[in-house]
Amino acid sequence: MEPTTPRLASRSLADVMRWSRSASAPDGRPSAQPEAAVVAPNPVRPAQVDIWQRHYNLSTEPFALTPDPEFLFPSAAHTEAMAGLKLGLWERRGLLVMVGEVGTGKTTLVYSLLSQLDPQIETSYLSNTLLSFEELLQNALQDFGVTTTSRNRLDLQTALNTFLRDCANRGKTAALVIDEAQNLTDEVFEQLRLLLNFETYKSKLLQILLAGQPELAAKLRQPNLRQIGDRVAVRCGLGPLSSTEARAYIEHRLTTAGGSLRLFTRPALGLLIRKARGIPRRINILAHNAMLFAYGREIDRVDRATMAQAVRELQGSLATP
Numbered sequence: 001m002e003p004t005t006p007r008l009a010s011r012s013l014a015d016v017m018r019w020s021r022s023a024s025a026p027d028g029r030p031s032a033q034p035e036a037a038v039v040a041p042n043p044v045r046p047a048q049v050d051i052w053q054r055h056y057n058l059s060t061e062p063f064a065l066t067p068d069p070e071f072l073f074p075s076a077a078h079t080e081a082m083a084g085l086k087l088g089l090w091e092r093r094g095l096l097v098m099v100g101e102v103g104t105g106k107t108t109l110v111y112s113l114l115s116q117l118d119p120q121i122e123t124s125y126l127s128n129t130l131l132s133f134e135e136l137l138q139n140a141l142q143d144f145g146v147t148t149t150s151r152n153r154l155d156l157q158t159a160l161n162t163f164l165r166d167c168a169n170r171g172k173t174a175a176l177v178i179d180e181a182q183n184l185t186d187e188v189f190e191q192l193r194l195l196l197n198f199e200t201y202k203s204k205l206l207q208i209l210l211a212g213q214p215e216l217a218a219k220l221r222q223p224n225l226r227q228i229g230d231r232v233a234v235r236c237g238l239g240p241l242s243s244t245e246a247r248a249y250i251e252h253r254l255t256t257a258g259g260s261l262r263l264f265t266r267p268a269l270g271l272l273i274r275k276a277r278g279i280p281r282r283i284n285i286l287a288h289n290a291m292l293f294a295y296g297r298e299i300d301r302v303d304r305a306t307m308a309q310a311v312r313e314l315q316g317s318l319a320t321p
Ligand SMILES: Nc1ncnc2c1ncn2[C@@H]1O[C@H](COP(=O)(O)OP(=O)(O)OP(=O)(O)O)[C@@H](O)[C@H]1O
Pocket: 026, 033, 063, 064, 065, 066, 067, 068, 071, 072, 073, 074, 075, 078, 100, 101, 102, 103, 104, 105, 106, 107, 108, 109, 212, 213, 280, 281, 284
């Protein structure tokens, strides 16, 4: 079946993996994604996409905008964040927070983490954060595989508590992963803090991982949210890639797709790295469009002029309201 627009809030890992392989929609994010929306118009029609991939001897699209774990490039920050989050979940530390600028790979890292977790960890992944606390609980329970019909907060909390105790009895851990957490309301943050109180005398019953843009860190520093801010047990951050890392990132994506760095001339690569300023999403948009332009021009390698055209297109679409 063709992947469709994801359901409002939650997705199972199977859904995540299916969508992460879909060709177009990044990940069904509910909030505005300015950079994701500025892909320059394709100079070739979608039906020709396979043809241009074949033209470059690629097995798949190297610079898709989907958060596909298969393409994860282990930069120093990504590796450190992955290790910290795994350990935090494994040790049942309670509240984990990952913060990073737009397009730096938070969702990709979360998808990768979810795909690698031990089956002993039951997970629920939510990315629609424009929800009331009751809606969030409902979606989390559904993703954990708990059937509930009530919309009453107390009933939902009781159902979650029962599920968490059952998990603990079976030696399992439950992790609620909330992406785009910068959009949560203060009320929801406060209620999440209370969920962290579900615990036995030995360990936290529920692990919560919040991933979001820098506004998330700012929110957790707000005086009225200090109580949850103070409970963060693991913090990690993703930032722009260095030039060396950006080059390795581009090479990694190309080789994963069956190609090589030779698809770009040195000056084209230099321009790409400079203009993307270390943001992986920007690299993907520029590299993808430049390859399509090069295909349109019937050249075998992306040269500087073609990359410059992709940069102009991106700047043009960013300038257009
Ligand atoms: N470490 C990485 N390895 C491979 N691809 C990456 C990496 N980081 C980012 N990307 C790619 O960059 C794009 C943006 O990544 P992603 O959606 O994970 O960013 P994000 O931080 O979640 O962005 P946002 O703040 O908008 O939610 C995706 O196409 C993704 O595949």
